[in-house]
Amino acid sequence: MNFDAIIDSLPLYVSGTWVTLQLLLLSCGIGLAMALPLAMLRSLPMVWLSWPIWLFTYVMRGTPMLVQLFLLYYGLAQFEVVRASPFWPWLSSPWFCAVTAFALNTCAYTTEILHGAMKAVPAGEIEAAKALGMSRWVMLRRIVLPSAFRRALPAYGNEVVLMLHGTALASVVTLLDLTGAARQMNSNYYLPYEAFVTAAVFYAAITAVLVALFRAAEARWLKPLLPRS
């Protein structure tokens, strides 16, 4: 292990960590914000509404995120209309494409997670809410969503960790995230072990923090729903 080279490259890794965290927070935030209404619509008993949403999540979950990223970043440039449009400065930036691709991808998974959690709400609770005369919206807000959020926590925690790993793909479209930093260091010093092991340590640290956060959240919000051990 050549520690001097690692110490020399630390600023690179720190800025890479910052980029990775930004990508993660933005894509998970946007993905969750879009997934919430989609999951609600997907849970309604109207097929013409839930079917297109199912199709969207099916396609997003059935194809690799790398393909989705390439479609946005390289694919859209094929069309003259896109290149002439006012959105082109955004669509030609790797940062924007990466965030969009990641957000859409995590949105699909999150929609399914939330939908599953909403289906898991016991039928009796919903019947009770209806019997009390709650409208659909009030029932969602007071009964279904609070307990669905709790039930979704473990699966959503997994999804966030997987998204952290997914953001490594940003380095393929030239972004200098944590993996990009490691590739840069490898090409500067030709020290593959040092470069990638350092990145792995950074990722492991971020993962540990995320897991701890979700554990704390589960202890706070999911525990009341679980049987006493």
Place this chain on the structure above:
Amino acid sequence: MLHGYGASLLEGALLTLSVAFMSLAVAMVLGLAGAVAKLSRSRPLQWLAGAYTTLIRAVPDLVMMLLVFYGGQMLINQIGEKLGWEFIDVNPYVAGVLTIGFIFGAYLTEVLRGAFMAVPRGQREAALAYGMNPRQVMVRVVGPQMLRHALPGLSNVWLVMIKSTAIVSVIGLSDMMSRAGQAAGATREPFLFYVAAAVIYLAFTSVSELGFKLLQKRFAIGVKQVSL
């Protein structure tokens, strides 16, 4: 429609499938070993398997792959230098298969361990009481039931794995993704070729999902079904 690149894309798709199947074989071996280690009474083995699964779940697959590809290259040549071999180029196929197998072996460890624990103890005990030896207990009684409990997890791991193979294009293997990239570069129609790649991936995952559903039905014969 694909400007004559259809055949090349299909060749890439075959390579993608072969990477996926070879990785599954590696992952199965590692997963079984990991599950046996986790279920064993030996503390060091438990610790080792625990470290393996924790480490894999903490590091992105792309970083792992770059580490194995570039780092493995260096390691092999350092060993080779001492032993007087000639320069060896690490094959991206081998590096890709080993890395993906190594990563998903960790996930399979958890799947198989869970499946083993889901088989009621009484089944093993009854089989032993009949005088079966441990191998017979595994092959005749525990194994088939384990498979049923493992199927949902196995199907999940396989679907994620087949999509993960897309990253082998980053270390220079000419799988479907890099074929699509080449065709896109030559024809300047990237959208067309990445959509084609996406459709093929979707076909792979859809067929797999269907197959696993049928298998699950087959293995659930004789299991009491209840509905709400």
